[in-house]
């Protein structure tokens with residue numbers, strides 16, 4: 001059966017790391033049909049529209065989508081695309097790799113981030129010259145969907161999960177989130193503990209090994225996973241999967257990195273590991289494991305891009321991964 005994979009490279013280093021991941025997928029010789037689609041700052045400049053309807057429709061109907069990164073139009077592109085695939089959870093693994101200089105080499109955790117609401121679904125208003133406001137949205141149903149996914153996610157390999165929240169201040173919104181997630185876990189016989197997200201930021205820096213799976217609201221998941229990227233060696237290493245009931249979109253956690261775009265030195269690892277998550281999602285478990293271990297071997301033995309202290313190009317690293325497959 002042929003799978004249609006929509007590929008959206010986007011802007012900046014998205015144009016460099018996305019083709020690298022597609023080259024790795026092509027090297028596996030699976031029955032994939034790649035359909036490239038536009039989105040981002042460059043398209044917006046040309047057409048006035050950062051996310052063409054055609055791109056949205058392709059993502060909404062494809063078996064899976066691989067997304068690179070966009071620039072200033074990120075909120076106008078990636079949020080609707082997550083909605084197009086019906087994604088209610090953003091899975092963000094953050095782990096250190098042998099051979100990579102990491103602040104906390106013992107880090108190996110996974111964020112399960114709520115992916116539809118919080119401040120991302122909020123409405124901002126400028127009420128007066130002095131006052132602006134933001135309405136934050138939390139629903140029992142979205143918290144329940146995330147919690148049910150989390151219970152399923154931990155069922156084989158983990159004892160339970162940690163709920164990170166700030167319900168001591170946001171009593172209604174994060175209170176509803178925390179209570180709903182804890183209730184669903186209890187219904188499913190899954191153990192949980194909880195931590196205030198500000199305290200989590202300290203604990204994860206001092207002792208990341210105490211955390212395995214962390215379930216959190218949308219913005220907290222975004223910020224805390226970037227923090228975890230800092231513990232393991234940088235944003236070039238963090239992949240993610242936006243999963244919905246019927247389809248999914250895979251993307252590195254990083255953005256378009258204008259400071260290095262065009263130099264051909266972006267680390268492709270985050271996007272290639274995202275592609276491995278795509279393979280696993282489509283049921284190609286052996287191929288996913290092969291890609292992951294080729295990435296791991298390359299991170300350990302080189303070549304490495306400058307963000308990891310090396311001097312190799314994106315292309316060199318990608319070719320080394322393909323050679324190891």
Ligand SMILES: NC(=O)C1=CN([C@@H]2O[C@H](COP(=O)(O)OP(=O)(O)OC[C@H]3O[C@@H](n4cnc5c(N)ncnc54)[C@H](O)[C@@H]3O)[C@@H](O)[C@H]2O)C=CC1
Pocket residue numbers: 013017068069070071072073074078235236237251253254255256257258259260265266267268270307
């Ligand atoms: N999902 C998306 O498309 C996202 C887009 N953005 C957009 O990206 C643009 C730049 O945002 P920043 O805050 O600078 O975040 P960024 O993630 O693009 O870059 C932060 C830092 O990490 C480095 N970095 C990121 N990915 C790397 C890689 N693969 N290899 C080596 N180094 C890497 C960059 O060089 C930079 O120093 C903004 O316009 C922002 O809106 C930001 C986050 C997510």
Ligand SMILES: CC(C)CC(=O)C(=O)O
Pocket residue numbers: 074075078079222
């Ligand atoms: C700019 C944002 C919409 C992208 C981002 O950082 C995220 O939510 O993952």
